[in-house]
Amino acid sequence: MASITRTDTTGGRRYVVNYREPDGRQRRKTLHRKADADTFAATMEADKARGSYVDPDAGRMTFKRFATDWLAAQTFDETSREIVERQLRLHAFPALGSEQLRKIQPSTIQAWLRGLDVASTNYKKMIFGHVSSVFRAAVDDERIMKNPCKAASVRPPKAELRRVTPWTGERVMAVLDAMADRYRITATLAAGLGLRQGEVFGLAVEDVDFLRGSVKVLRQVRLHSDGRLEFRKPKSGKERSIPLPATIRDALAAHLTAHPARLVTLPDEGAKAKVTSLELVVSTHDGEALRRNNYNRQVWAPALKAVGVESGRDNGMHALRHYYASVLLDAGESIKAVSEYLGHSDAGFTLRTYTHLMPASDERTRKAVDDAFSRYNAVTSASG
DSSP states (O other): OOEEEEEEETTEEEEEEEEEOTTSOEEEEEESOHHHHHHHHHHHHHHHHHTOOOOTTGGGSBHHHHHHHHHHHOOOOHHHHHHHHHHIIIIIHHHHTTSBGGGOOHHHHHHHHHTOOOSOHHHHHHHHHHHHHHHHHHHHTTSOSSOGGGSTTOOOOOOOOOOOOOOOHHHHHHHHHHSOGGGHHHHHHHHHHOOOHHHHHHOBGGGEETTTTEEEEOOEEEEOTTSOEEEEOSGGGOOEEEEOOHHHHHHHHHHHHHSOOEEEEEEBTTOSSOEEEEEESSOOTTSOOOOHHHHIIIIIHHHHHHTTOOOSGGGSTTHHHHHHHHHHHHTTOOHHHHHHHHTOSOHHHHHHHHGGGSOOOHHHHHHHHHHHHHHHHHHHHHHO
16 A cells, blocks of 8 residues: 655655555655645555556656657558658647647647647548547557547547539540640549549559450559659558440550550669569650659649639549549449449448439339339239
């Protein structure tokens, strides 16, 4: 059991709590008030009895130091690591970084959230999620007892529900027509196969089975913040196979005839020594892989301007994936299939994103029930 001894010094009266940790190590803590010493001693013994003891000194580490160590230990891909690091550095460390973990209370988190100045609610929710993950790891490491982000008094940012409004077919074709001939295939592949931008840039001739009518999506070209390009697996590591429609097949064949594939060599999966050489479907005039920033500025933006489409978040190249999804759903394709073709890791995400685009089922429901009862009535009448 913990014991308390009083000491009188020139600096005033002190109370020393002597106690043992669960592993038997002797510890002590000095406090100014007897009431505080009694509370501390009782809390230590109660925590040991409940099995929830946390070393009171373990939480002295600052949030920034612990978060930095936490991030270094994660198994994120390099791109995700850069995103999380930037979010913590820009939006969490200025307010929370110098604070000791043990001193960050739910009220601290709520105040930080109120002052978090970001435009998108979804982005704010993402930042909050990463900060909460850091505190969850601190709890697991027994540096603090509770995650302050999980307190009832903390109101997490709510996701902003944004309804996807797909481009019309007329707009898609107008943008394709406005693009330079060499790069028109990029938009064709995005709208006709639902590929992400980086997946379009990373598509190799060997990935296309012209005979069987299928395309394998095995990689993407990723641009690092320091300007390096590399081949990486698709988002979430989800490789997939997509049906190749005849119109897209023919457009792809015509493109390769006019602009033969070029052999491009890039580092593979962030490995320093490993490189991969592939004949990419699309490349620059100099035979290099496309860079996202250059493409958006020099190819995509001028095409939008030429047809009077405003640049912005909703009109990035990703809009062509939404168009692809809307075409499939309008044709009656299942959410499961659309999710597979788009490379989503969760069909539920696909459903939440595109459910409002699914054709109304009222008439199909009426017809299905009428057909079933008509068959039943016909059999009943015949037997009667």
